[in-house]
Amino acid sequence: MRLFLRNVVLFWPVGVGSLFGQGPTLSGSGYSSPAIWGVAPGQITTLFVTGLQTVLPEGGAQAETLPAPTSLAGLSLELAQPGRPALPVPLLSLRQISVCSGDGDSADCLITALTVQIPFELQSPPEASATELTLIENGLRSRAFRVLPVSTQLHILNWCDDLPERSGAACGGIVAHADGAPVTADAPAQAGETVVIYAYGLGTTTLDVATGEATPATAPGAVNAGVETAFDFRANALPSPAYGGSAPLFAGLTPGQLGLYQINVRIPEEIPPAPACSLETGVVSNLTIDVSVETSGGLSSDGAPICVEGAL
Known part of the structure; x- marks a missing residue:
């Protein structure tokens, strides 16, 4: 499973069979050096995720009420910083797009876009630096992904x-x-x-x-x-x-x-x-x-x- 910040362009010039298996995967392009992306307290942003097993219905899933839910379609996120309880991350919407040619809509063809709100409780430097996001899919936790807290x-x-x-x-x-x-x-x-x-x-x-x-x-x-x-x-x-x-x-x-x-x-x-x-x-x-x-x-x-x- 991989997390991508919104606006990163994703390309996969390999077959679907090797996309999530063996072999190289090209996951982006641009003119800047790769970097851990920053998140700020209260920020609305969109994450791109590959490797999920969930296939959403057409139209995705939306938060219907406020406060925004911390779980949609079996997906949830946690934000963790050292010495502090993990924070649930509100989910505003989920959408999917297939990167496979033809009518491929199986789970291994899909990029899932999760629009979220970063918690206001996020501590930014100098109070904190090490920060991680973990995605939970139907109770199964992903690896932790590093993010950079900024004010x-x-x-x-x-x-x-x-x-x-x-x-x-x-x-x-x-x-x-x-x-x-x-x-x-x-x-x-x-x-x-x-x-x-x-x-x-x-x-x-x-x-x-x-x-x-x-x-x-x-x-x-x-x-x-x-x-x-x-x-x-x-x-x-x-x-x-x-x-x-x-x-x-x-x-x-x-x-x-x-x-x-x-x-x-x-x-x-x-x-x-x-x-x-x-x-x-x-x-x-x-x-x-x-x-x-x-x-x-x-x-x-x-x-x-x-x-x-x-x-x-």
Whole structure:
């Protein structure tokens, strides 16, 4: 059994017979050195697992109620740190995809995606370092898999994430107007407007929210880590660290949601000249809101590309 963090590309250029038996298995590709992946308190993330015996029904399995269950379809996860009781990990959804050609849907053909919430009780450095995840399938425990605990692991949601609903062809950040409507090319942000950026992985907050529970509507908690934002008005600008930026109006958990954070940012009153968003010209964003948050030993950064009105 092997665990993979979401967004790792998996390839197996070998026959199914050798996939889980003898012989080499190519399990990923990219341009970075292999590394133990990080997890932050409260983070929503997806694990890719191979080697399970469970075959899910079409459509997978979903958590139907809150608090989120710690077992779905006979699968569960535990997170362990030295000197502390093992923590059950809430499961939000399970999905499977076959990597075999044709109609292969036997267990040895399947990759299982488990969307989970890392417990808020996770201790990050300097309090703890050694951390392990164990998967339990119908009472049988897997080997323990090492993960790296970090205080934050920022990911700004975008329309290319694996979401139930998607909007538009571009991978713009999921950013909303004050009325909750998404900021899009047809409904761009305005100069001086306050917009809401949605994200995962900002860590602990001033409000102690139970793992697997929705954030109370009456008292959203602000994140404990320092957050900075900056504005890049270049067309189609990629996210970059918000060095020398300013603090947002608010950064914390979103009321009524599970593990979802929001960053409230006010667009500058004066917008420098920039090309307007247009599919004809290939401009899919004319403002990238860069966000950086303190994490264990450095910064965790991401950005939200959006369209703003008033540009040329």
